Amino acid sequence: MFYNLLFPLTSEWTALNVFRYISFRSLAALITALVLSILMGPRFIAWLRRLKCGQYIHEDVAVHAAKAGTPTMGGLLMLSTLLVSMFFWSDLTNRYVWQVLLVFVGFGFVGFWDDMTKLRHHQNKGISGKAKIAGQLLVACAAMVLLYMDPNYSSKLTVPFFKEVTFDLGLLYLPFGVFVMVAASNAVNLTDGLDGLAIGPSIVACLVFSIFIYITGNARFASYLLVPYMPGVGEITIFCAALVGAGLGFLWFNAYPAQIFMGDVGSLSIGGALGYLALLCKQELVLSVVGGLFVAETLSVILQVSYFRWTGGKRIFRMAPLHHHFELKGIPESKIIIRFWITSILLGLVALSVLKLR
Ligand code: 57M
Helix, strand or coil, rough: CCHHHHHHHHHHHHHHHHHHHHHHHHHHHHHHHHHHHHHHHHHHHHHHHHCCCCCCCCCHHHHHHHHCCCCCCCCHHHHHHHHHHHHHHHHCCCHHHHHHHHHHHHHHHHHHHHHHHHHHHHCCCCHHHHHHHHHHHHHHHHHHHHHHCCCCCCCCEECCCCCCCCEECCHHHHHHHHHHHHHHHHHHHHCCCCCCCCHHHHHHHHHHHHHHHHHHCHHHHHHCCCCCCCCHHHHHHHHHHHHHHHHHHHHHHHCCCCCCHHHHHHHHHHHHHHHHHHHHHHCCCHHHHHHHHHHHHHHHHHHHHHHHHHHHCCCCCCCCCHHHHHCEEECCCCHHHHHHHHHHHHHHHHHHCCCCCC
């Protein structure tokens, strides 16, 4: 809004030129979302408590019993502070701004529906798996149709670390894009099982994508670093920054021992948005590197379930997803969380090296 209202007045007051810069507005968006989250957090948590939005806890991991009743749906705090920040700092005439918000809010709505159903049933029984996937597919398909109609649309897949190698997926790029968003959304959801475990790596992934997106939207940097140039995409750096701010603000309260959980409204929306960001800057495969931790958690579930069925009851891990395996081995929760964060920072750095190592 500031960009749309104040930048045109630059001729009268040159200081307003600062609103032209994506870097300035990104920083402002991050600070706005972060400060708003920290200020609103305590009232928001108290409000959720009044509404009795407490988490139902399974009995299988005994150490989690103490978490019973922790308010969930903290994703709503991230969603609202991000929207306010985007309203103030982004160029509201940019089509990618509306597209990324459609994905973020759309996936968030599916999660919200699931969270509300769980709360009503008091037994952690949310909407059916089919309904959840159908909702996610609907949002992802809408996003892919919009990307397909975009003048910058390309069905080519770039391969990290190889300058010349690209695969043109043709029409298959559409279902591939849908898969990327839905898979990312569910992978973040599976990871969200310890305090701060999902939000930490999500912040790292968002920071990495803010760099990729900024470069993609800047003709000079894009040509120097050999990434596809897409005019207008740079504006989404502001979304990434606002999400980092909202995520850090949420982490303020979700840090061990958590005062609030993000709920599916948080995990599905963040995962879906990460998938969309990867598609937007044509770094689809880099997502599996920067989000390597989400991939590992998902693979642990796939392996565990397949092996269990194949052997008629044997397990590879003490329990899947992976973080439960470490918990049941007796490693303290905070140690697992911090080690997962360190791993995600390492993966983020490897992902960034793609820009130079080709
Ligand atoms: C959601 N939700 C957390 C919270 C959070 C197929 C199967 C592997 C699915 C999987 C599953 O349901 N995963 C998706 C995981 C839950 O957190 C809530 O859910 C939201 C995210 N959707 O925001 O609202 C619990 O996680 C803990 N938590 C924290 N801090 C946080 O910041 O401590 C969450 C956020 C919370 C809290 O205890 O209640 C969850 O884990 O349920 N299922 C599982 O993960 C189950 N694994 C399993 O059954 N493994 C089997 C097979 C089938 C693979 C096996 O290994 O044999 C475990 N879930 C739980 N206990 N709770 C089993 C043990």
